[in-house]
Amino acid sequence: MAAAATNPRTPPKPAMRDSLIAAAFQLFLERGYEQTTVDDIVTLAGVGRRSFFRYFPSKEDVVFPDHEQCLDDMTRFLAASADTDDPMVRVCDAARLVMRMYAENPTFSVQRYRLTREVAGLRTYELSVVWRYEKTLGDYLRGRWADRKDGTLRANVAAAAVVAAHNHALRHWLRSGGEGDQLAEVDRALEFVRATWSPDAPAGTGGDAAEGADDVVVVITKRSTPMWRVVREVESSLDES
Amino acid sequence: MAAAATNPRTPPKPAMRDSLIAAAFQLFLERGYEQTTVDDIVTLAGVGRRSFFRYFPSKEDVVFPDHEQCLDDMTRFLAASADTDDPMVRVCDAARLVMRMYAENPTFSVQRYRLTREVAGLRTYELSVVWRYEKTLGDYLRGRWADRKDGTLRANVAAAAVVAAHNHALRHWLRSGGEGDQLAEVDRALEFVRATWSPDAPAGTGGDAAEGADDVVVVITKRSTPMWRVVREVESSLDES
The missing domain is CATH 1.10.357.10 (Tetracycline Repressor, domain 2)
Known part of the structure; x- marks a missing residue:
């Protein structure tokens, strides 16, 4: 969504998003994940709740x-x-x-x-x-x-x-x-x-890979199947390619 | 935990558990999963909430x-x-x-x-x-x-x-x-x-392996392998049994 991203593969990460991640991990490590609320995170990062949810749908998402x-x-x-x-x-x-x-x-x-x-x-x-x-x-x-x-x-x-x-x-x-x-x-x-x-x-x-021709063929057959039928099966597998 | 289970591999399923499952699925299909509460399920099954949680830790567990x-x-x-x-x-x-x-x-x-x-x-x-x-x-x-x-x-x-x-x-x-x-x-x-x-x-x-005679043979071969060699491979697999 960045208007003038210099590199389309890795758009610049907004600083606010990074500081939310940093604040979240600081609190998760200090207090534990369950004991940390989104309010705690936004307070430490110095931003509003809405900013958090603009970047992350839930508390879990900030972990990944x-x-x-x-x-x-x-x-x-x-x-x-x-x-x-x-x-x-x-x-x-x-x-x-x-x-x-x-x-x-x-x-x-x-x-x-x-x-x-x-x-x-x-x-x-x-x-x-x-x-x-x-x-x-x-x-x-x-x-x-x-x-x-x-x-x-x-x-x-x-x-x-x-x-x-x-x-x-x-x-x-x-x-x-x-x-x-x-x-x-x-x-x-x-x-x-x-x-x-x-x-x-x-x-x-x-x-x-020019050597695609050397592909592997797997034939699954029963022991009781006559050999001519096995041969036919192998041949038809070879034809498939 | 059953004191006198007749078959240790498949203990008899209590009828109450089965009726909770049946009630839950009836409601899930009628109203949808999200719209069904544990209270709805126990009311239809005619048992108390505690009975539900004796068998299932959560609503999700009754699905599986x-x-x-x-x-x-x-x-x-x-x-x-x-x-x-x-x-x-x-x-x-x-x-x-x-x-x-x-x-x-x-x-x-x-x-x-x-x-x-x-x-x-x-x-x-x-x-x-x-x-x-x-x-x-x-x-x-x-x-x-x-x-x-x-x-x-x-x-x-x-x-x-x-x-x-x-x-x-x-x-x-x-x-x-x-x-x-x-x-x-x-x-x-x-x-x-x-x-x-x-x-x-x-x-x-x-x-x-009593039914070894009708066993399955798997032949893995390369596309470039000549057919005579494939046949020999199948034959030697058959001899192995």
Whole structure:
């Protein structure tokens, strides 16, 4: 909404929004989350209640101030994907945007992680955010695999796997107090998932993939099925591409 | 807690609990979830408020009355696993317990699904239940794969994938109004995940392999593999049993 934003990807954050976040976290850490009211936050920040609700629909939202922006960035990043990009490489790169958001401010991320462990309502809120990331990745994969017979199932499972791998690495880093190389850990975890469903794509390149021809075919059949029928099934899977 | 339960796995459900659930759903469908109070429910059921809260901590809990029991069943089922059981087969069988719970009462399950789509608070509640199933499966896999270098990562990713595959099949069935063979759909979805991380285990047998002859064979091959090699691979899979 900024009239003259210099960079459309990261609009300048209003100072008032930042001071509300800072005031909220100061109080959450001093008194606890449940014991802090929106009135306490606006008093400390020196602004009115309406200013708070202009930026945050609820007290919970001030705990996770950057996810909406990150979800927007992820959606845009996936929409800008080319047909030649390997879909698994693309969703792994999209997940890295989330890790990068956390890594931008390690102290804040670790404080929030500890707060979220303590307050059940915040954990539930976080689950709904995670679900939105998973849905965003799944929507993209469903589109890319729309021609596949098992496309929807594969997309749903792969999106969940990417989110689980990302969160595995993220939790590891947050538990360590934000120390160490969080990007190396997330690379390792995402590489595990990418290799599972896209074993031949070049890792972490954003999909410069002429070798799509070497895709994997999964055939599920019963032991009692005659061999000629299995062969026919494999052939028709090959034709699908 | 029942003093003389005849079957420890499925304790008899008190009639009062059932009539509270029936009254709640009647009102949710007639007036909507938000417009129904706990007082309305207990009035229709002809019991006191305290009876409601003896069975359900909140109004949300009456919408999902069987998940606690199902989580207990799943935990017990996984704890009873033998070291010789394939871990992926076991978690897929554990996920089938959830599908079976939904399938026991299709009308109720479909009504609840529609309600959950409409009420944001119930969707969030459902996400937290799903997370508990995922954690239960993940705990088991982490234990079974404790010796592996990538055991924790693999367990977290595989648990998320099993849940996603299960929910894919479940949603498909619920959207169809509870028609069709929900178990065939969940078998197909779980088989996809099982084959991903445990390609050599016999499918869906839970180790009791009398029907090995009509077992499922999964062949994973590359598109570029010559057909003669695929045939040889299928043949050698058949010989393994």
